[in-house]
Amino acid sequence: MRKGTHRVVAAIFALGLIAAACGSDDPGTEAPTTEAPSTEAPSTDAPMDDAAAETAAAQALVDTYMTIPTEIGVTVGPSAAVPTGKKVAWLACELPSCAEVGEDWGKITDALGWELKTINVESASPGAGVQEAIDWGANYIAISGSPVAAFAEQFAAAVAAGIKFSFAYNGEAPADGILTSISGNDAVYAAGAKMANYIIADSGAAANVLMVNIQLFPVLVAEEEGMKDTFAAGCAACTFDVLPVQIADIGVNVPGLVASYLQENPETNYVSYAFSALPIGVTAGLEAAGVALPKQVGVDFDLTGLSEIVAGTHTAWTSNPKAYSGWVMAHAMVLDAVGDEFAERAAGEELPNFILDDAAVAQEIIDSSPMSNWKGPEGFADQFLALWGVA
The missing domain is CATH 3.40.50.2300 (Response regulator)
Incomplete structure (x- = not known):
């Protein structure tokens, strides 16, 4: 059983109950006649249509995230000569x-x-x-x-x-x-939302997502909220769970923790990393444990994520x-x-940022700077x- 999973189906069901309770409060209204239950099998067209609509809506947003920016975000310089000696x-x-x-x-x-x-x-x-x-x-x-x-x-x-x-x-x-x-929090919330939309579009609105996060940092909590809220609003069938870890776990315990989680929750088909260092050693750890690789994505790529996009073991990352x-x-x-x-x-x-899922571009970025990252x-x-x- 998936632990701590946010299922938006429950929220939709609850909203349905509220709507039903508020639908008719006129005391003079007669109770409707109860019809005999139908013996026909329920149609599956609506859920499929919902998933298609959710996928299309997410994809329309994702299409705007893929262009590499070319301009800095400020245009107003100092009003006088900058003093030296600071x-x-x-x-x-x-x-x-x-x-x-x-x-x-x-x-x-x-x-x-x-x-x-x-x-x-x-x-x-x-x-x-x-x-x-x-x-x-x-x-x-x-x-x-x-x-x-x-x-x-x-x-x-x-x-x-x-x-x-x-x-x-x-x-x-x-x-x-x-x-x-x-x-800050708003910007990183938005980055989490962008990656969630990418996952919705990539999965056809059928993603079971584990986020690996260090909740010590408020901005990473904001990223987590951005993902959670986006799945809740835009993917009825998606699930979202969080694996909290510590700084000292990076490259040491994270691979084993992710492997154990996936063994207990084999329906998980996406793992999202809150920032660049968290996936260090995870792919090798999963392969050593005999765990099938889910799609791996993240916010804030560096050489680790870029190299794994090139290798085909990671699907996409946002830049930072x-x-x-x-x-x-x-x-x-x-x-x-x-x-x-x-x-x-x-x-x-x-x-300025973008989502990268192209191996050739990832290799170009690796080769572009001493730290192998998009500066x-x-x-x-x-x-x-x-x-x-x-x-």
């Missing part, structure tokens, strides 16, 4: 994704004439790193993934000292001391231009440095430098 602390976490977010910080600060200090931290407890940045005299601190709740004391101390934060992938709402929060996100974080700092508001904040925080729209770094007036 100090930026980049807090680099232990996850591979942080290496990509931090990939271009040296290039950015060199171009601006700013000073960079890279501080290694753990995602779940970056407080000591924030304190080191405070002690160093940073003007700006950049962090990816870690929510403020994980370093609340140091965050308050930094803001009190006049230090500003640029965040990525942590879902923080606008607040004093926060210049931007790139790809993590290097590009660093430039948007820096853009917020640049505007602040001249006293400008980030008027395009909402647009800037929505990262962002072609020429995006030059577009930012020109916008800042430092090209």
Whole structure:
């Protein structure tokens, strides 16, 4: 029996009961005559029509997700020359994704004439790193993934000292001391919805989905909600379940946990990974355990997902231009440095992305950069430098 599965059929049935209860409340209305039950077999045309309609609706959306973006998401540069000498602390976490977010910080600060200090931290407890940045005299601190709740004391101390934060992938709402929060909850919710629509279209509205997720991160919970809500609204026959794991499980316990789940729930035909590192070792683990491979998809590809698309063991991934996100974080700092508001904040925080399911394109991306990933729209770094007036 599938555990914890969200079945939208129950919700539709409940709505039917409500509609029946509200359908006629006129006390003067006579009770309808009860007809004898039909002996004819029920028609199966309606469910088939529903699935076809759900598939078509999802496919229409998916068709808009497949184009690789070419432009950056901001157009307004600083109103004055950017001052030199600012100090930026980049807090680099232990996850591979942080290496990509931090990939271009040296290039950015060199171009601006700013000073960079890279501080290694753990995602779940970056407080000591924030304190080191405070002690160093940073003007700006950049962090990816870690929510403020994980370093609340140091965050308050930094803001009190006049230090500003640029965040990525942590879902923080606008607040004093926060210049931007790139790809926050709304954006990652949308990414989850996009992948859910892809699954609906690809499966013919007949998907039993397991999502592997680390629920420590609010943005990944938002992604989970985006998938769940999309299946609920757009796929009556689909099921959706979640396998919660921890950071320490990546590449160690996740393969066995997924294999065990699939053995217990053999009807599962899709596994979706909340971000790039989660499928490390899973395909090999499933093959070693003799478990038939489901279709594997995910949000936020990197070399792992791209390589498996090339190999044919993964079906599709959404992009996530993590290097590009660093430039948007820096853009917020640049505007602040001249006293400008980030008027395009909402647009800037929505990262350009697409869904990739083409092996040839996946190989091109692998070959395109030192970290074998899609960094962002072609020429995006030059577009930012020109916008800042430092090209």
